[in-house]
Amino acid sequence: MSLDKVYAYIDANTDDFVEDLVKLVKQPSVSAKGEGIQECAELVEKMMQEIGLSTKIFHEEKGNPVVYGEIKSKKSDRTLLFYDHYDVQPPEPLEKWMYEPFSGKISDGKIYGRGASDNKGNLVSRLKAVQALLEVTGDVPVNIKFFVEGEEEIGSPHLEPIIKKYKDLFSADAAIWEFGGTDRRGRPNLYLGLKGVLSVELRAGGASKDVHSANAPIIPNPAWRLVWALNLLKDKEENILIEDFYENVLSPSSEEIECLRNIPFEEEETKKELELKKFLQNKSGIEALKALLCQPTCTINGFVSGYTGKGSKTVLPHEAVAKLDFRLVPNQNSNEIFRKLVKYLKNRGFGDLEIIKHGCTEPTKTPINDPFVKLVAKTAEKVYGKRAVVYPISAGSGPMHLFRNFLGYPVVSVGCSHPEANTHAPNENLKIKSFIKGTKFIAALIGDFAL
Amino acid sequence: MSLDKVYAYIDANTDDFVEDLVKLVKQPSVSAKGEGIQECAELVEKMMQEIGLSTKIFHEEKGNPVVYGEIKSKKSDRTLLFYDHYDVQPPEPLEKWMYEPFSGKISDGKIYGRGASDNKGNLVSRLKAVQALLEVTGDVPVNIKFFVEGEEEIGSPHLEPIIKKYKDLFSADAAIWEFGGTDRRGRPNLYLGLKGVLSVELRAGGASKDVHSANAPIIPNPAWRLVWALNLLKDKEENILIEDFYENVLSPSSEEIECLRNIPFEEEETKKELELKKFLQNKSGIEALKALLCQPTCTINGFVSGYTGKGSKTVLPHEAVAKLDFRLVPNQNSNEIFRKLVKYLKNRGFGDLEIIKHGCTEPTKTPINDPFVKLVAKTAEKVYGKRAVVYPISAGSGPMHLFRNFLGYPVVSVGCSHPEANTHAPNENLKIKSFIKGTKFIAALIGDFAL
Numbered sequence: 001m002s003l004d005k006v007y008a009y010i011d012a013n014t015d016d017f018v019e020d021l022v023k024l025v026k027q028p029s030v031s032a033k034g035e036g037i038q039e040c041a042e043l044v045e046k047m048m049q050e051i052g053l054s055t056k057i058f059h060e061e062k063g064n065p066v067v068y069g070e071i072k073s074k075k076s077d078r079t080l081l082f083y084d085h086y087d088v089q090p091p092e093p094l095e096k097w098m099y100e101p102f103s104g105k106i107s108d109g110k111i112y113g114r115g116a117s118d119n120k121g122n123l124v125s126r127l128k129a130v131q132a133l134l135e136v137t138g139d140v141p142v143n144i145k146f147f148v149e150g151e152e153e154i155g156s157p158h159l160e161p162i163i164k165k166y167k168d169l170f171s172a173d174a175a176i177w178e179f180g181g182t183d184r185r186g187r188p189n190l191y192l193g194l195k196g197v198l199s200v201e202l203r204a205g206g207a208s209k210d211v212h213s214a215n216a217p218i219i220p221n222p223a224w225r226l227v228w229a230l231n232l233l234k235d236k237e238e239n240i241l242i243e244d245f246y247e248n249v250l251s252p253s254s255e256e257i258e259c260l261r262n263i264p265f266e267e268e269e270t271k272k273e274l275e276l277k278k279f280l281q282n283k284s285g286i287e288a289l290k291a292l293l294c295q296p297t298c299t300i301n302g303f304v305s306g307y308t309g310k311g312s313k314t315v316l317p318h319e320a321v322a323k324l325d326f327r328l329v330p331n332q333n334s335n336e337i338f339r340k341l342v343k344y345l346k347n348r349g350f351g352d353l354e355i356i357k358h359g360c361t362e363p364t365k366t367p368i369n370d371p372f373v374k375l376v377a378k379t380a381e382k383v384y385g386k387r388a389v390v391y392p393i394s395a396g397s398g399p400m401h402l403f404r405n406f407l408g409y410p411v412v413s414v415g416c417s418h419p420e421a422n423t424h425a426p427n428e429n430l431k432i433k434s435f436i437k438g439t440k441f442i443a444a445l446i447g448d449f450a451l
Numbered sequence: 452m453s454l455d456k457v458y459a460y461i462d463a464n465t466d467d468f469v470e471d472l473v474k475l476v477k478q479p480s481v482s483a484k485g486e487g488i489q490e491c492a493e494l495v496e497k498m499m500q501e502i503g504l505s506t507k508i509f510h511e512e513k514g515n516p517v518v519y520g521e522i523k524s525k526k527s528d529r530t531l532l533f534y535d536h537y538d539v540q541p542p543e544p545l546e547k548w549m550y551e552p553f554s555g556k557i558s559d560g561k562i563y564g565r566g567a568s569d570n571k572g573n574l575v576s577r578l579k580a581v582q583a584l585l586e587v588t589g590d591v592p593v594n595i596k597f598f599v600e601g602e603e604e605i606g607s608p609h610l611e612p613i614i615k616k617y618k619d620l621f622s623a624d625a626a627i628w629e630f631g632g633t634d635r636r637g638r639p640n641l642y643l644g645l646k647g648v649l650s651v652e653l654r655a656g657g658a659s660k661d662v663h664s665a666n667a668p669i670i671p672n673p674a675w676r677l678v679w680a681l682n683l684l685k686d687k688e689e690n691i692l693i694e695d696f697y698e699n700v701l702s703p704s705s706e707e708i709e710c711l712r713n714i715p716f717e718e719e720e721t722k723k724e725l726e727l728k729k730f731l732q733n734k735s736g737i738e739a740l741k742a743l744l745c746q747p748t749c750t751i752n753g754f755v756s757g758y759t760g761k762g763s764k765t766v767l768p769h770e771a772v773a774k775l776d777f778r779l780v781p782n783q784n785s786n787e788i789f790r791k792l793v794k795y796l797k798n799r800g801f802g803d804l805e806i807i808k809h810g811c812t813e814p815t816k817t818p819i820n821d822p823f824v825k826l827v828a829k830t831a832e833k834v835y836g837k838r839a840v841v842y843p844i845s846a847g848s849g850p851m852h853l854f855r856n857f858l859g860y861p862v863v864s865v866g867c868s869h870p871e872a873n874t875h876a877p878n879e880n881l882k883i884k885s886f887i888k889g890t891k892f893i894a895a896l897i898g899d900f901a902l
Contacts, residue, residue, distance in 0.1 A: 195665070199763035207725035212875075213776050214646070214846040216750040217742035218730040223751035224685060231682035234675060236800070274658035279669040291668035299667040300674035301766050302757030307774055312650035312809035314776050314848075315752050323758055325664050325765050349687070358763035395665040397765075424663070 002136070006443050009132045014436055018111065020047060021124040021435065022104035024086075025113035031064060031087035031154045040086045041065040044123070044148055051131040053146065058166070063158025064150030068169070071130070072143050076450050079143035081172035083403060083411075084123040085152035088115035089424050096426035110429040117421040119178045121430040122438070123148060125416045126176070129442035141450035145172055149399075152178070155197075155359040156399040163402045174372040174410045174449070175403050176442070181417030181434065183264050183389060188380035188441070191413035192373060193365025193393035194400045195296075196328035198337055199358040202229060204320045210306065213314040223305040226320040229350045233298055233324075233341075238281060240298045242344045248331045252294045255368050256392035257286075263389055265289045292395050297327040323358075327397070334360035364401035364411075365393045372410040379448045380414065383441040416441070453587070457894050460583045465887055469562065471498060472575040472886065473555035475537075476564035482515060482538035482605045491537045492516040495574070495599055502582040504597065509617065514609025515601030519620070522581070523594050527901050530594035532623035534854060534862075535574040536603035539566035540875050547877035561880040568872040570629045572881040573889070574599060576867045577627070580893035592901035596623055600850075603629070606648075606810040607850040614853045625823040625861045625900070626854050627893070632868030632885065634715050634840060639831035639892070642864035643824060644816025644844035645851045646747075647779035649788055650809040653680060655771045661757065664765040674756040677771040680801045684749055684775075684792075689732060691749045693795045699782045703745045706819050707843035708737075714840055716740045743846050748778040774809075778848070785811035815852035815862075816844045823861040830899045831865065834892040867892070 010017070024047070029040035044067045045055045053069035064087065091101035091114040099105040101114040111121070126146070133140050147170060149159060163170060180189055204222035211219055234240050252260075267284065271277070279288050301324060306317030326337055342355055366373060368390065377388040394413070404411045416438020422428045461468070475498070480491035495518045496506045504520035515538065542552035542565040550556040552565040562572070577597070584591050598621060600610060614621060633639055655673035662670055685691050703711075718735065722728070730739050752775060757768030777788055793806055817824060819841065828839040845864070855862045867889020873879045 197765065199765070201763070207727055209725065211725065212847075213748075213750045213752060214778065214848070215743070216748040216778065217746045217846075218734055218739050219725065219727070220731045221751060223754060224681075227678055227681045227751070228687055230675075230678045236679055274660065274662065274670065276658055276670070280671050283669055288669050292666070295668045297664075297667040299664045299767055300672060300678070300757065301664060301764055302755075302759045302768060303674060303771075304753075304755050304759035305751065306753030308753045308755035308772065312652070312774055312776065313752055314648065314650070316750055317753060320754075321759065323763055325763065327665065327667065395668075396663075397665070 003444055003447060005136045006132045007440050009136050010128070010436060010439050010443065014432070017124065017128045017439065018106070018432055018435070021111060021116070021121060022106070024120045024124060025104040025111065025116050026102055028102045029087050029115070029150065030090050031151050032090050037064045037087065037150050041067050041150055044086050047127060048146060051127060052134055058162045060158040060162055066150065066162055067148040069146040070144060071140055073140045075139065076142045078450060079145060079172040080446060080449050081145040081147060081170065081175040081403070082126045083175055084126065084146065084148045084178045085119050085150065086123065086148055087150045087153050088118070088120070089153050093426060098427055109433060110431050111435070112427060112429045114428050116428050116430040117417045118423045118428065119152070121417065121435055122178055122415040125435055125439040126442050128439045129446065132439070132443050133446060141447050144446065145170065152398060155361065157359060159399050160402060163406060167407060170407055172407070172409050176445070177400060177411050177413030178415065179417065180413050180415035181421065182384065184419050185264065185386070186384065187386045188384045188388045188414065189391065190373065190376055190380065190388050191391045191394045192368060193330065194363065194396055194398050195393065196332065196334055196361050196363035196401070197397040198326040198328060198334040198360045200324050200338070200341065201356040201358060202226060202322045202324065203354040203356070204229070204352070205318070205354070207318050210318050211316050213316045216316055219316055221316055222320040223317050225350070225353070226303065226305065226322055229345055229353055230300065230322060232345070232348055232350070240296070242340050244340055245337065246296070248333070249296060250330045252290065252392060257290070259368060259390045259392050260286055260289050260293070263289060263391060293391065293393050294329060296329045296332060299325050299327070301325055327395070328363045329393070330363045330365050332363055334362055361397050361399055362401035362405065364404040366404060366410040366412060368392055370410045373412055375448055376412045376414060376445060379445045380441065383437070383444050414441070454895055454898060457583045457587045458891050460587050461579070461887060461890050461894065465883070468575065468579045468887070468890065469557070469883055471579070472562060472567070472572060473557070475571045475575060476555040476562065476567050477553055479553045480538050480566065480601065481541050482602050483541050488515045488538065488601050492518050492601055495537050498578055499597060502578060503585055509613045511609040511613055517601065517613055518599040520597040521595065522591055524592060525590045527593045529900060530596060530623040531897060531900050532596040532598060532621065532626040532854070533577045534626055535577065535597065535599045535629045536570045536601065537574065537599055538601045538604050539569070539571070540604050544877060549878055560884060561882050562886070563878060563880045565879055567879050567881040568868045569874040569879065570603070572868065572886055573629055573866040576886055576890040577893050579890045580897065583890070583894050584897060592898050595897065596621065603849060606812065608810060610850050611853060614857060618858060621858055623858070623860050627896070628851060628862050628864030629866065630868065631864045631866035632872065633835065635870050636715065636837070637835065638837045639835045639839045639865065640842065641824070641827055641831065641839050642842045642845045643819060644781065645814065645847055645849050646844065647783065647785055647812050647814035647852070648848040649777040649779060649785040649811045651775050651789070651792065652807040652809060653677060653773045653775065654805040654807070655680070655803070656805070657769050659769060661769050662767050664767045667767055670767055672767055673771040674768050676801070676804070677754065677756065677773055680796055680804055681751065681773060683796070683799055683801070691747070693791050695791055696788065697747070699784070700747060701781045703741065703843060704819070708741070710819060710841045710843050711737055711740050711744070714740060714842060744842065744844050745780060747780045747783060750776050750778070752776055779814045780844070781814045781816050783814055785813055812848050812850055813852035813856065815855040817855060817861040817863060819843055821861045824863055826899055827863045827865060827896060830896045831892065834888070834895050865892070
């Protein structure tokens with residue numbers, strides 16, 4: 001395969017590729033609000049069909065459609081699967097956008113819009129890489145599968161049954177995950193895993209309505225119950241106190257720790273942006289990075305009870321609610337952690353609290369010495385001219401475990417994004433240069449995967 | 452003095468008295484919103500002048516006017532002061548009212564409207580008692596002073612400087628406080644004191660904005676800081692843990708405990724209304740009542756941080772706020788408790804929290820064996836034909852301490868309300884029968900006070 005010809009095709013068709021991405025960005029697809037989902041799924045399917053993939057839509061009751069596309073190689077048995085998503089984060093706060101969030105406005109060499117980077121840019125770059133290979137060589141070097149879901153930004157709640165039902169269809173030798181890009185030094189970044197997340201809500205109840213606080217000596221106060229219960233979960237030294245919470249935590253290997261040393265960690269920039277004198281527990285450098293990537297957490301996302309307006313009000317509230325998330329690391333399991341949480345609170349006298357599970361994904365990672373990791377790193381270095389930075393795991397979450405653990409193949413996350421892409425924030429964008437370079441990288445990667 | 456003639460005058464003028472009360476109820480005077488305050492103060496002053504009192508308005512900068520009225524007795528040196536307020540609670544929730552809250556609608560022998568009982572009904576009954584004495588006897592048996600403020604429902608924040616500046620003017624031999632009435636068995640209730648209250652706000656800060664909860668291992672979470680700080684204030688057994696919090700608490704005397712035994716405590720009705728299986732710590736009967744009246748408290752009125760909407764959001768909040776009130780009993784002092792709170796949190800590593808004082812009043816009580824208490828109880832028994840029920844202290848709060856402690860005379864709270872008056876609630880009302888009986892009671896009381 002002549003990679004040069006493929007690259008030349010990509011360069012020659014840059015305008016068309018950008019146009020297709022702009023078309024996709026212009027189609028809102030906010031899963032949190034259920035806006036434009038069906039239309040966007042159809043657009044993605046059409047785009048797949050136009051480059052020659054055969055497609056299929058999977059639609060779980062109440063879930064958003066999964067768009068699946070595939071094309072077989074004439075000469076290889078190996079299969080590479082791409083996991084992407086067509087849904088996007090809500091664009092709010094709207095007033096902070098320079099252009100309309102679904103305009104796809106091109107300015108200063110960048111395509112602006114919600115989803116431009118995350119994940120429509122990555123999705124289109126992958127589709128265009130396959131198109132380039134097909135157009136130039138009349139074949140693909142390996143079998144290609146696209147798994148494009150519509151609920152990634154809301155925790156992929158309907159994915160598991162589809163994966164389990166059609167597990168043979170989604171089999172592969174390896175998968176490329178949805179996100180990634182280059183860092184400030186232009187180095188390609190590889191992510192080998194994701195933390196899991198367990199979201200819960202704790203609710204304490206009292207009287208059937210708020211009463212005057214003069215009644216405090218005799219009427220139970222759910223705000224106090226909730227404070228006492230939360231206090232049992234984590235101490236001031238950040239130790240999570242739920243019994244056996246750390247039981248299955250896999251400590252990072254020495255190789256993984258070694259990887260951390262190569263990861264750029266923009267400590268001072270982060271502190272400045274957040275107006276913080278220091279990080280939690282005065283963590284710094286490699287210790288802070290190790291905590292960020294390898295440590296499980298228990299976080300209060302929010303709580304509310306009673307009067308929260310200006311000044312004071314002598315009220316005794318009738319309920320109190322807290323939202324928490326636990327970030328889990330390999331080999332913790334969200335169901336197990338939920339069971340431990342419930343048991344722990346019950347054993348300590350808080351069986352009266354209502355504990356609601358809002359969602360979960362499992363932690364997962366692909367070993368750093370997996371041949372597929374080495375291959376992706378090598379191709380990235382070849383394309384970008386700089387040594388890849390390997391994150392043994394990312395601080396974020398997603399349904400990667402279904403592919404890595406249930407379907408059972410190595411998964412690496414790489415992409416065409418860049419540090420100023422404002423993912424999940426106002427003015428999200430994708431540099432056209434990064435988009436095109438990323439398209440070439442994926443074409444090269446598919447080629448190398450055949451060898 | 453012929454009390455019979457006074458009573459006859461009151462009976463003969465019932466319609467006029469009711470008309471005056473309706474006029475006052477029709478004038479909104481919601482101190483929480485600053486609505487109609489000036490107009491209501493003027494109406495009160497006019498009503499005082501019409502019955503022959505000389506009046507004076509005290510107006511602190513930013514405060515609502517205090518309406519003061521007095522009339523001297525030709526034959527007595529003794530002075531009785533009435534403390535009342537013309538401001539009312541907000542009428543919300545409006546949809547639960549049978550009639551417009553400021554309509555003064557008369558139905559079924561009741562005057563409906565916000566303030567009908569609390570405190571316009573009591574205020575008018577006292578003014579009309581003085582009017583009856585003046586009209587029938589051409590004199591008042593003792594010097595009479597009316598101190599009618601406009602900020603009782605918002606904690607009387609501007610009262611202290613006025614009292615301190617004009618202390619000679621407000622001198623008296625005793626005072627009747629603003630509230631009270633008969634209970635379900637028709638017995639007149641006397642209240643000899645009030646708890647104090649200290650309202651505070653605790654604020655914990657973190658980063659300058661909310662961040663993604665994936666950052667939890669390195670970014671401080673103010674919601675956790677606040678939980679840990681609150682947890683230090685009170686334990687699960689309801690012990691307030693602030694150092695020396697209970698230092699000056701005066702235990703109720705055996706005489707006071709004896710009083711408690713005569714107090715009707717509607718335990719089952721309260722539980723039913725609030726859908727509670729049991730009171731806090733399974734308290735019941737005299738123990739519950741003793742706690743309610745004699746125990747200091749630390750109450751979370753409300754708290755808020757981060758995401759509090761539906762479902763979950765993986766956010767790490769940038770601030771957390773809690774509102775608390777402490778109910779104080781004699782001889783605690785709000786400034787001292789505030790200092791102890793600040794010191795305690797600082798000593799335990801929470802010096803970073805912002806602690807805001809929103810307001811305070813001091814606890815106070817008049818001894819149960821004070822001659823004025825005996826006199827009020829005796830007159831009440833004479834008028835109502837039933838033995839008075841004496842509350843050594845009430846669970847509520849107010850600026851009584853300024854009169855009892857600073858001005859230094861005995862204070863007893865009695866009034867013309869009744870159990871179905873819905874004070875502070877929708878459909879507040881005053882039975883015309885109770886209003887007229889209460890007017891007679893005050894007239895008799897003024898007469899007895901001269902003896």
